[in-house]
Amino acid sequence: MHPVDRRSFLRLSGSAAVGSTAVVAALAGGPALVGGSALAGPAAHAAADAQEEPAPPSREFRAMWLSSVENIDWPSAPGLDVEEQRAEYLAWLDLAEELGLNAVIAQVRPTADAFWPSRLEPWSMYLTGTQGQDPGYDPLAFQIEQAHARGLEYHAWFNPYRVAMSEEPDLVEDHPARQHPQWVWPYGGKLYYDPGLPEVRAFVQDAMMDAVTRYDVDGVHFDDYFYPYVVEGEDYPDQETYAAHSDGSTPIQDWRRGNIDALVREMHERIREEKPWVRFGISPFGIWRNASSDPAGSDTSGSESYEIICADSRRWVREGWVDYINPQIYWEFGHPAADYETLVHWWSDTVEGSGVGLFIGEAAYKAIDGTFEAVTELGDHLDLTRSLPEVGGNVFFSAKSLRDDSTGSVDDLVSRHYGRPALVPALDSVPGEAPERPTVISARAVEEGVQVRWRAPGATTLALWHLPTAEVGEAELADGRNLVAVVRAERAAGELVHEGADGSGCYAVTAYDRTWQQSEPSEARPVRAARG
Incomplete structure (x- = not known):
């Protein structure tokens, strides 16, 4: 019953999309929801800022x-x-x-x-x-x-x-x-x-x-x-x-x-x-x-x-x-x-x-x-x-x-x-240890959008971030507009395609253990143009 149109979606390369519904559509002008996640990034910021809406939290x-x-x-x-x-x-x-x-x-x-x-x-x-x-x-x-x-x-x-x-x-x-x-x-x-x-x-x-x-x-x-x-x-x-x-x-x-x-x-x-x-x-x-x-x-x-x-x-x-x-x-x-x-x-x-x-x-x-x-x-x-x-x-x-x-x-x-995804909050009372810092191997423009590949040893869950610049600080990671998707590590298999992305900005990854303790963010990698 949600007023949606079915256009772009997120795909796990070499794996099934998260959830049985491959595409869950976006409100016009908003991000596309997939597997409980939303596609978001620099392009979405301008629209939100123009409306003077507070940035959604990345943890909720x-x-x-x-x-x-x-x-x-x-x-x-x-x-x-x-x-x-x-x-x-x-x-x-x-x-x-x-x-x-x-x-x-x-x-x-x-x-x-x-x-x-x-x-x-x-x-x-x-x-x-x-x-x-x-x-x-x-x-x-x-x-x-x-x-x-x-x-x-x-x-x-x-x-x-x-x-x-x-x-x-x-x-x-x-x-x-x-x-x-x-x-x-x-x-x-x-x-x-x-x-x-x-x-x-x-x-x-x-x-x-x-x-x-x-x-x-x-x-x-x-x-x-x-x-x-x-x-x-x-x-x-x-x-x-x-x-x-x-x-x-x-x-x-x-x-x-x-x-x-x-x-x-x-x-x-x-x-x-x-x-x-x-x-x-x-x-x-x-x-x-x-x-x-x-x-x-x-x-x-x-x-x-x-x-x-x-x-x-x-x-x-x-x-x-x-x-x-x-x-x-x-x-x-x-x-x-x-x-x-x-x-x-x-x-x-x-x-x-x-x-x-x-x-x-x-x-x-x-x-x-x-x-x-x-x-x-x-x-x-x-x-x-x-x-x-x-x-x-x-x-x-x-x-x-x-x-x-x-x-x-x-x-x-x-x-x-709930137009964008959110990470589960970590709780102070629950002991955990953040995984080691992941590495983004590549962010490459492909026909469907942008393919991001990474290494994240020891992670239970990964978060993919689409950022306006290479800056990856606390403010950027608290802003839900930058969060593209939250995926289980075993399902993503180190790759994800941000479908419909225009190739602008940079991509970074953070890793989480079972208690949602967050690793240091990877370096943000700019998108490399597809070979013609």
Whole structure:
């Protein structure tokens, strides 16, 4: 549905183009989008400068949540055959590329089950319609492989404590919840593991780490489900657990928050020990506490995650127990109880100096269902978040809403902000080592455009830059208008054709490790004319 024309595109010489869509078109006068990347360079600068638009950032996290619980996004229904499931997933990656995203956050453990052959939990019913039934392939392996082939980061999204979406589910005979009935309790129409039991906390970590250890994930992601959202008039049935695992000196509300703190802290420690490059992030409810409850809280008057799900998200940031925080700020500018701008500034202030990355969770579904009255609401959100140095990007819920753009809100967002590619930000808390400086071997005019060849030993990802001059400094590498493409090293094979390029300017390459630590840039090489 994006207003595009199909003209020029980027080609990997001797390799398939990144993504299954070879050409994703450009707005008239703008860059051509390919594989989530955009063709840009000196020619584009003049147009942007003439309009006095701020230069887009070269680093920005751009992701969508791909939700599997109750088949919200993928797969669209239980029981699809293998090829149908694969085709649907590839279509979501096509969309991510078309929109200019650089990451996908995919739900792989929605209800104490698995989208991989887990050693501890059954296959998810959302795959086949029957819990425990083998879908005939490994969805997690397939998802990661295909995302990486397109240069997209893959964050595996887990729900720690939710067992089932009903209180009396049909669990397989060997399900841990059936083998250990003392681990679970019903609440609000659903079934949950008891977060107050140390053995439960250890088990759910083991279940999630099974995927982290065995698969090449880039990130581990929790959403906002810890203790269940409070149901009015119904307390959690954990009084016996509290009596058994507390000396009574800590109020039960603080004890519950302590249980979640322990889960977050221990999970971070285990990920860092197993795979130091894997990022751990959490997407809590957008309001930690209101200032009326705590002077450190935000100037809001909505529900507080500190109370309603026992999530002390501000502490996780201050203690460094997460690598990034991704608060769900699912409201609009001027909302009377939870103003978007107020909350973005509060979270920006909260992470400042912590080393924790901040990505803002965006309610794309509200832009599509009409809750957001202005078509420009989502795009206006990015006007704000890009102005704040502590905000590193945005994540959209959910994939379906990005696809079904009935209002034009996503069109507006993409045309205003995602017309050029972006690198994933590096995070201070994630250890890494930049690869050695790459070398551009040649930049040669060819019939299709400009062919660039390079050497970049030890790199996971490469970025190709088209610059007005041979100057390659911090300013040039911060300006997204200079960024031509971001490609996985194994896919590019040391060559890339910038199709449609006019042969002006110079080309440089930077290299990145798994944590997005950037090498020194190569020397910028001017384009050599084709031999006639």
